[in-house]
Amino acid sequence: MVAEPWPYPFWIAHRGAGKLAPENTLAAFALGLARGYRMAECDVTLSADGVAYLLHDERLERTTSGRGLAVEQPWAALAALDAGAWHGPRYTGERLPTLAALAAFAQAQGLALNLEIKPGPGDDLRCGRVAATEAARLWAGAAGPPPLLSSFSHAALAAARDAAPDLPRAHLFERLDADWLAQAQALGCVAIVAHHGALDTGTIAEAHAAGLRVLSYTVNDEATAARLQAAGIDGLITDAIGRLGP
Numbered sequence: 001m002v003a004e005p006w007p008y009p010f011w012i013a014h015r016g017a018g019k020l021a022p023e024n025t026l027a028a029f030a031l032g033l034a035r036g037y038r039m040a041e042c043d044v045t046l047s048a049d050g051v052a053y054l055l056h057d058e059r060l061e062r063t064t065s066g067r068g069l070a071v072e073q074p075w076a077a078l079a080a081l082d083a084g085a086w087h088g089p090r091y092t093g094e095r096l097p098t099l100a101a102l103a104a105f106a107q108a109q110g111l112a113l114n115l116e117i118k119p120g121p122g123d124d125l126r127c128g129r130v131a132a133t134e135a136a137r138l139w140a141g142a143a144g145p146p147p148l149l150s151s152f153s154h155a156a157l158a159a160a161r162d163a164a165p166d167l168p169r170a171h172l173f174e175r176l177d178a179d180w181l182a183q184a185q186a187l188g189c190v191a192i193v194a195h196h197g198a199l200d201t202g203t204i205a206e207a208h209a210a211g212l213r214v215l216s217y218t219v220n221d222e223a224t225a226a227r228l229q230a231a232g233i234d235g236l237i238t239d240a241i242g243r244l245g246p
Helices: 026-034 075-079 099-109 124-138 154-163 180-186 201-209 222-230
Strands: 011-013 039-046 052-054 112-117 148-151 169-173 191-195 213-217 235-238
Touching: 011 026, 026 039, 026 099, 039 099, 039 124, 052 099, 052 124, 099 112, 099 124, 112 124, 112 154, 124 148, 124 154, 148 154, 148 191, 154 169, 169 180, 180 191, 201 213, 222 235
Parallel strands: 011 039, 011 235, 039 112, 112 148, 148 169, 169 191, 191 213, 213 235
Antiparallel strands: 039 052
C-alpha cells in the first residue's frame, strides 16, 4: 500500500493555465498561481542544439510564429519566436521559456511542477537524458518537492531514470493495457498519470496496492472530478481554471 506522504498539491494547472494564457509560457504559470494553483504541468523538449525548453507540439505552427519541426531548430532561432500572439494581442511578444527560466520562476514562487518529457521525432533518448540532467541540476538544493518527471515515451523515461535516478518519475498512459503496472514498475516510477477515461476505483486501488500514486489528465468537468476523487485519486490535471481547483 501507499505509505509515503505525497508532497504534491492535488490540483494541477494544465500547461500552466494554458487555456487562459498562451500554454507553456511564463504568463500562463503566473496566471495559474494568481488563481490559486500551487502546481502546474508543462511540456519539456529540446532544441537541435540541446537546450531544454517548453513546447507541446512537434511542430511550431500552432503556438508560435515559427514553422516546421521544432527539434530541427537551434535555440537561437526558437528564442526569437513569438509564442503569445496566437492567443491574443495582450500576449504578443511572449517567448518560449527555457527550463532554466521556468525553474527560477517556480522556485521563487513556490510552484511545484510536473515536467512531461515531450521528445521530438526520434529524439526520445536524448530528450529524456538532457531534460532529466537539467532538472536535477536546476533543482539541486531547492526547497520544496523536486519536479515530477513524466512521459508517454517509455524510452525517454528510461533515459531520464538513468540520467537522474533520484528524481521522481511517473509513466503517462492514454489507456491502461494489460502490462501498465509492469511498465511503471520497470522504470521505478512513483506514480502513473492516466487519461480520466482509463481510471476507475479498481485500477486506482491496484496502483495504490503496488505503492504507486495516481494522477489523471485532463479533467475539466465537475462530475469526472467528483468520480475520481471518490475513487481515491491523488491528483487532477485540469484546464478548467476558475471552475475547478483550489
